[in-house]
Amino acid sequence: MKSSASERAMEPLEGCPRHVAIIMDGNNRWARSRGLKGVAGHRAGVASVRAAVETCGKSGVDVLTLFAFSSENWRRPEDEVGALMTLFLRALKREVKRLVRNNIRLTFIGSRERFSETLQQHMHEAEQATAHCTDMTLVVAADYGGRWDITRASRRIAQDVAQGRLSPEDVDESLFGRYMSLADFPMPDLLVRTGGETRISNFLLWQFAYTEFYFSPVFWPDFQHDEMRAALEDFAGRQRRFGRTSEQVAKFESASRSSDDASDTPINHAATSVAGGQE
Numbered sequence: 001m002k003s004s005a006s007e008r009a010m011e012p013l014e015g016c017p018r019h020v021a022i023i024m025d026g027n028n029r030w031a032r033s034r035g036l037k038g039v040a041g042h043r044a045g046v047a048s049v050r051a052a053v054e055t056c057g058k059s060g061v062d063v064l065t066l067f068a069f070s071s072e073n074w075r076r077p078e079d080e081v082g083a084l085m086t087l088f089l090r091a092l093k094r095e096v097k098r099l100v101r102n103n104i105r106l107t108f109i110g111s112r113e114r115f116s117e118t119l120q121q122h123m124h125e126a127e128q129a130t131a132h133c134t135d136m137t138l139v140v141a142a143d144y145g146g147r148w149d150i151t152r153a154s155r156r157i158a159q160d161v162a163q164g165r166l167s168p169e170d171v172d173e174s175l176f177g178r179y180m181s182l183a184d185f186p187m188p189d190l191l192v193r194t195g196g197e198t199r200i201s202n203f204l205l206w207q208f209a210y211t212e213f214y215f216s217p218v219f220w221p222d223f224q225h226d227e228m229r230a231a232l233e234d235f236a237g238r239q240r241r242f243g244r245t246s247e248q249v250a251k252f253e254s255a256s257r258s259s260d261d262a263s264d265t266p267i268n269h270a271a272t273s274v275a276g277g278q279e
Contacts, residue, residue, distance in 0.1 A: 010225075014183060015236030016060035017189035021211070022052060023067045025205055026195025026219030033219075039083040044221035046091055050098075055228040057102065057136045061186045062191035063136050065109075067203050071145035074114065088142070092122045096129050109181040110144030137185065144181070146205030153179035153206075180206050187211070190235045192228075194220045212238055 027041030034040075049066065056064045068088070074081060079160060099106055107127055112120050123142075156179050160166040164173075181204075188204060188211045196217040200208060214231045216223065 010058040011056070013059040013229075013232055013236055016232055017212075017235050017271070018061065019063040019065070019186045019188045020056055020061050020190045020192065020232070021065040021067070021188040021204060021208075023191070023193040023201060024048070024223075025193055025197055027221060030219035031197065032219045039087070039221075041219075041221055042084060042087055042210050043182045048220050048223050049091075050095075051224045052228050053102075053104065053136075053138060056232070057104065059229065059232050061232070062136060065141060065188065065204070066139070067141045067144070067180070067201075069110075069142045069144070070149055070202060071111075071143055072202065074143075081207040085116065089119050089122060091131065092119075092126050096126045099126075099130050099138065100133060103133045104130065105133040105137045106130045106140070107137065108142055109141045109149075112143065114143055138199065139182065139185070141181075141203070144203070146200075146202045149181050149204075150206055177206070182207055190214060190231065192216065192231045194218055194223045210240070212240065260278055 024045060027045045028038040029041070030044065031038050031041035052066075053064060069084065073084070076084075096106070108123055112123065115123070153176060157166065157171060157176065161168060161171075182188075187207050187209070191200065191204075191208060191211050192211075192214045193200070194216045196215070198215045200213075204211075212235055214234055216227060216231065218227055
């Protein structure tokens with residue numbers, strides 16, 4: 001008997017990206033199309049978060065980063081921001097046990113200063129409760145902006161230079177990257193944005209240098225297991241060249257396969273940089 005699309009979405013995927021980032025867009029438009037208030041779309045989107053986490057985990061993704069609340073989102077109507085904060089806190093209280101059961105670590109990037117003390121405390125407790133989990137890492141970007149990230153890294157580097165811990169000659173791309181958010185993780189292989197928009201909206205500007213983009217017209221609340229799996233499969237079918245020619249990539253992959261055959265150790269070719277490591 002043939003398996004359904006949702007069942008296939010739960011199978012390991014050859015060539016699966018190691019790190020997936022998602023801009024979860026379309027909640028408000030989804031709600032308006034149904035005559036509902038915007039917050040109803042955000043509530044409905046929680047199920048899509050669960051579907052994305054489950055599909056990515058079962059497919060072989062190591063890190064999933066979700067753009068939950070941007071620095072610019074504070075400009076939204078006060079009642080919507082308040083509702084989002086309430087939903088965020090409620091989700092933290094409900095989902096941590098589920099993450100622990102599934103051995104998924106939770107961590108956050110972004111500035112926490114503008115969040116309430118209660119929310120900040122629950123964020124800290126959620127990180128502590130899942131710190132031992134090893135199957136996958138879920139990163140939630142909250143009050144995050146790519147320009148903020150770069151500015152903060154530049155300020156921290158300047159402080160270290162001023163205090164004599166670094167010299168200006170020490171500053172290169174590698175060092176700069178160590179001061180950025182996500183420094184402890186592989187760079188994102190795939191960005192997924194739902195809702196039909198085709199921009200990155202100040203998300204992970206530094207980290208997206210070699211990231212593949214996948215834009216879906218589907219609003220986030222309707223982006224379920226099958227849609228998530230389709231994005232991963234699209235990535236697995238791409239050839240990542242990193243500035244090289246297709247012929248060079250083919251030669252590298254052929255050599256990798258030969259080495260793989262000799263060692264009997266599987267290699268994720270789509271997620272492996274042709275430069276011989278992380279891009």
